[in-house]
Amino acid sequence: MSTLKPRDTAAGSNGTEPALNPVQAAAEAGLTVVDWIDERTQLSPGIRWMMFRKVPRGINWAYTLGSATMFAFLNQAVTGVFLAMFYRPDANGGAYESIRNINDNVFLGQFVHGMHKWGASVMIILIFLHMGRVFFFGAYKYPRELTWIIGVVLLILTMAMGFTGYLLPFDQRSYWATIVGVNINNTAPFLGPYIGDFLRGGPEFGATTLSRFYAIHMMLIPGLMAALIGLHLYLVMKLGISAPPWLSRTSPRPRPRSSRSR
């Protein structure tokens, strides 16, 4: 962790530096580059602030569910990028054919497709476990209400990702499931018919719907989610992690067993 500390520059200032071997010279050059960047960006105080936080006593594995959800999101992002390299949003059989090509011909294509499909379910499950942890531990209370609200928005956006992504294979299952899903949106009073027209890109379900869902799935929502996850994480670090509810805030730290006298 020497790069995270300010380096002692006084030692080399007397002009009598010993000759360096190539390995030492390379290491020195690397450190110089890192120092050059760090001096201009002041990253290391930020990294120190982020990584060396105080956490309350008594935290347990349930506190890792948020990180697990974030890694599920990163998995979706990475596998989604590779799927997008081979996918074609063509409603006239091209979309289905490109998915079949991914599954049958592309190297590790079926594996990456499966990672994306099952990873979506894993992400939903992890989100609900994370939400349950926050709810039952009372971690949504002051001052963390905004973190909770952003989390709810992220949950809704994840649901929208699932809804839009389900159509993309464009097989019989995804086609009819999405028709039913759009029609469920239609049943909202007053606004319903307009929501349906927006989702379909018109009164009919067709090629416009597929390209629209594709754009929403891989451009609009991922950007929003990345930004909101950044804000969520910033708030978690700024406000600190809440203590488990079974630890009273005012109770003193328990003395070591050896010093107790009874």
Place this chain on the structure above:
Amino acid sequence: MHLGCPVRYSEAAERFICPCHGGVYNFRGEVAGGPPVRPLDRFYTFVANDYVYIGPRYSVNSELQRFHPRDPGEPLDGIGQYLYPSRPDTPTLPSTKDLPLPPTVPGTSV
């Protein structure tokens, strides 16, 4: 249609059955059971050139009164017709002039 799943006529039941959530319609398309909120949509039909032509779709409420076509799942009874407004550009009945001629049926041409 209940919410968009395609219904089909079941010969054994003599009814239209929705495969998704078990909506049942009788032979006139009226709801006989299950979750659907209005009868099956209908199509205008008219006879020309000795053929039956199918026109635009329209929706009916439970008393078979005609309404502009609605999306599936939107009720038309009571205040339902006001809760779910139809599109402003709802198609109207086309004129029966200049109809495309029906395709010739193989074996019937003179």
